[in-house]
Amino acid sequence: MHYLNQEAESLSNGFSSRSSSLTDWDSIRPVRYDQFIEMMGFSMDEERDPPKIYPSGTLQQKGFRIEKFYYESLPDLFVPANLYVPDNIKKPRAAVIYLSGHSHGQKVNYQAHARRLAELGFVTLIFDTIQFGEVWGNHWGAYNKGWFNWYSRGYNPAAVELWNAIRGLDYLATRADVDMENIGATGISGGGSQSWYFAAADPRVKATAPVCGAGTMDSQVGERRIDGHCDCMMINNGFQIDFTDIGALIAPRPLLIAQSDRDELYGIESTHQFYKTLSKFYGEFDSEKNVSLVETPGGHSYHPVSRKAIFSFFLQHLMDKKVASETIADIETNAENLLPADSLNVYNGTPPETDLTKTIQNSFIKTAEPPIINSREALNAHQNKVKDYLKSRTFGAFPDSAMAFDGEMIYRTADLSKFGNNTYSFNSEKGWRLKVNIFYRQPQDKKSPLLLVLRSPGEERWESEGYANKLAENHNIAYLEVRGVGEVGWAPELDWHVRRSAAWIGRTPASMQIYDAMRALEFCRTLPEVDPTKISIAGRDGMAAIAMYAAMMDEKCENMYLSNPPETHDQPSPKNGRDFALELLNVLRITDTYQIPALSYPTKTYFSGEIPPAYAWSDSVLHRAVNDQLYIVN
Incomplete structure (x- = not known):
């Protein structure tokens, strides 16, 4: 507030x-x-x-x-x-x-x-x-x-x-x-x-x-x-x-x-x-x-x-x-x-x-039709068009200059994972200090790949861990609570007010969460035990959308892992606003969730279980333009 x-x-x-x-x-x-x-x-x-x-x-x-x-x-x-x-x-x-x-x-x-x-x-x-x-x-x-x-x-x-x-x-x-x-x-x-x-x-x-x-x-x-x-x-x-x-x-x-x-x-x-x-x-x-x-x-x-x-x-x-x-x-x-x-x-x-x-x-606003993309050049051009649009019309409230991370290790233990567990805090934006909790499956004295997992609002204890442990076995696993989740969340009765107020001042809960995820990716790259070229991101349900946009705008993620991502931003919520706040200002004038895996290339996209039907568009574009595809992990 x-x-x-x-x-x-x-x-x-x-x-x-x-x-x-x-x-x-x-x-x-x-x-x-x-x-x-x-x-x-x-x-x-x-x-x-x-x-x-x-x-x-x-x-x-x-x-x-x-x-x-x-x-x-x-x-x-x-x-x-x-x-x-x-x-x-x-x-x-x-x-x-x-x-x-x-x-x-x-x-x-x-x-x-x-x-x-x-x-x-x-x-x-x-x-x-x-x-x-x-x-x-x-x-x-x-x-x-x-x-x-x-x-x-x-x-x-x-x-x-x-x-x-x-x-x-x-x-x-x-x-x-x-x-x-x-x-x-x-x-x-x-x-x-x-x-x-x-x-x-x-x-x-x-x-x-x-x-x-x-x-x-x-x-x-x-x-x-x-x-x-x-x-x-x-x-x-x-x-x-x-x-x-x-x-x-x-x-x-x-x-x-x-x-x-x-x-x-x-x-x-x-x-x-x-x-x-x-x-x-x-x-x-x-x-x-x-x-x-x-x-x-x-x-x-x-x-x-x-x-x-x-x-x-x-x-x-x-x-x-x-x-x-x-x-x-x-x-x-x-x-x-x-x-x-x-x-x-x-x-x-x-x-x-x-x-x-x-x-x-x-019908008053004409939403964007999915473009026909048949070549690497066309894909690159559309990627740049979408990101340029989002930077000014959707993410225009992102700070002009990023705060210093002022990172600090605030907790460490030899327990919880094979090579221990560390928790770091860092500045995301003025007024927001976040924590990233890293479970080490690889020795801390060498640079290793890292998977950043976005925790979901209201999740049970160890729920994200149960999901992430099946993924990227050679990676260390980091867990992040973005704004609106866990320690940096707010009471659900405030959801309606927060969603409307945020939009009136040019942002949404989702855009703020995307910024937090992008900042966490950058912060993790500064850690000595992290290979900065081998960072991936993961999210479930609504957080899968946050992970996708963060990876696309970050442009450096190796992979993204998605479970049950939403197929579109164009869906209503309960009248009290108490569900995942998926809205992003003006996004449907240029793109939609199901297009983001293709627009995030060369980041590879892995789905847990089935690929939702709408994402066939991204799979088709990747096949035609760069001879790649969407992947499934079980």
């Missing part, structure tokens, strides 16, 4: 070193922008036609009309929407996109905001999210369904919502009554975080006003506020950013941050912190006046002060009208003056048969 808090704090405090000076920002910003969009999982560079619109009716209200329709943001992904259009438009009007939060009914529940904006003269688009609208899809994957494989896919529901907002704006761009030079975005909670994302991603958004939608990473993880959050409230953070970095992508455009002071999800101290940091950054543009904070009393909700401040903000920045917020009427909350769901809904209970809303999580 301390480690997660430490790394979250490092992300939050490191904004200044990542943002640099305004002079440097001109070259840094395009890189940060591309990384942000990549983490969302789509491209902003491709040409886009306007989305197809399916009208379903119009409602005339006093001073404005409501156009009901749904639009197709992707093939067969339909978005129910209402457009509030002021009467008597003579020339293009400023427009606001209202981004719905996590409330049932969506465009129905938040209609009072759209109505008030229309009364103030703004064309206002409000649409359903994929979670709680006319069709109920899924925002809560890792949160309460055990879909931690979303992290491996590189998927986050925030990306779908952002894409739907961008496509909604693409539609507004086709309308003669919309002034595309004056576009605003606002929303609360999930709609608040989407307001940040939308303005950061789409430069057409001139002014944005997020409400209760952002906090620094140190607060989210360190205060465990993350535990109350939907998965959509932070992107798939492979490039290790803080919400302040998202704000930097909005600068110097107008930004009003509205936050309540007793919000369970966002500590006001956290808001003060990133507001202060962003204000200083806006000052680099001589635009400090463009960022403001409205603080209101209460929990995770609007307040009349924040609503009216937002109206005043949009009037000023989108219509060039300076109107004191206290003079602006608040939203109408009397149910008698609002419309029921059956008036505002567009599907009338029958969405399009082909609608993907309930299953978009399975």
